[in-house]
Amino acid sequence: MSRRVLAMLAAVALLSAVSPPAQAAAQNDVYVALGDSAAAGPLIPNQVLPELGCWRSDRNYAHLTAQAIGARTLRDVTCSGAKTTHMYQSQNTDLGSVAPQLDAVTSDTTLVTVQIGANDVGLTGFIEDCLNLLPPPVGDACNDDYIVNGQDSWRVKTDALRPRLTQLAADIRARAPQARVFVVGYATYAPPNGCYPRVPIIKADANYIRATLQYFNQMLAEQAAAAGVGFIDLQTPSVGHDPCTAPGTRWIEPYVPASPATPFHPNALGMRGFAAVVTAAVSGA
Template sequence: MFRRLTLLATSCLLALSLTPVAHAAAAESYVALGDSAAAGPLIPNQILPELGCFRSDRNYAHLTSQNLGGSLKDVTCSGAKTRHMYESQETDLGSVPPQLNALSSSTSLVTVHIGANDVGLTGFIEDCLNLLLPGDPCNDDYQQNGRDSWRDATDALRPKIDQVIRDIRARAPQARVYVVGYATYAPVNGCWPRVPVFKADANYIRATIAYFNLMLAQQAAAQGVGFIDLQTPSEGHDPCKSSGVRWIEPYIPTTPATPFHPNALGMRNFATIVTAAVRAAV
């Protein structure tokens, strides 16, 4: 879920250490697919050579791989949509190959964290920011003739998610596959003005992301693969919480991370959740 990098974010990136990708040799062959919610933009250290993906060596895929042992191919990329599973993605710093190219018959584990950019969830959250009182809630903007445009967009994405899962299984037939959901981005009733989203909009954001995660879980179940819920365990760690408690950064981050994206603490906790889910299934 990644719209654009501001000049401030770019300057932060230049200050980060750059490290090469490390691969361990062992039985587990893990491939991580996904967007910025998995990649970890601006979390130190950002990885060479595909800097345009803003991928951290402390994202949950890397930490999960350390927990499990074995090798890792992390091809997560900020801004990725489902189509970038199949086609090259143009980033601000160059083109990266289709993510599914990382899979092979020897792949034993796959996590896929994708879909939010297809429907523009990050943009939706930013659109609901309201710095002034009085102001108009944004949730009414997405209702027309008794229909909710975000739910319609989510439902329209179902066949694409199904196809991605089927193609992962076709390319990595021996792999355990897990669809990963999105975290909690607002508490009940929000916390305006700390995070400048009105009460009604905070609840609408929660409901919208919950429905999106439900869709992902349903499509995973329909295709016979696992689903890893990050929304439930991240309750109480949303952007309204203090630094050191929150797993998702607010509109103005106080740690190296992109607004409304996981920070390093969030990635560590997500890795614990993903590791536990994978180990429980063995």
């Protein structure tokens, strides 16, 4: 055996001796999950108390990730309808008010995931606005409704979120200096050209929704990098699992769900898929 190989083996042995495995480190995690309905999992069994108005599932990716990494504590405060303001202010739900999500981030926190911003720009409502039961020329495309004074209003609103997300990352770090922080992106909601009429969004609008979400996820990744925190891409791994695919394959339900989930939100299979991605990212795999 060459001296070079011996030296490499010795270095590996030394690193193994002084560096605990990622899984072992994760087992001491105090994990805080922040976010909106894409993270909460509305209608996915089982919905958890005491904040039932948040429509939070005990099978969302935060719960599954915490289980997978053996986290010591999980504080899941994700809440359907949440905006960036609800990181700092209480949120009114249909069943009562809930505390600001950042209250869950304390000095003992060692891991944070945050998936937020879609409600600030109204992305879910935007997708629903583009539903078109009748194709052109009877039905009307929606994509040109969002061009105002020559500017794409969704991109304008997306760009307006940039400083808020950078500040949010800084505020999380100030509250939990030892925490590993990850911004989580959003999934693929439309394949190229859509699948009209299975999902009643015409080709031009499906491509517009797709481009809009790609721009939004790009913004999230850029702001995470600017803030010096991690970014977890859910868009790429969810390709081929969009609402146009069959039950048992899709991770995001269409306008008429076939499994317990809110329209255009993750189902239980999707949460399992997202949990695998999140688990790998937070474990350093």
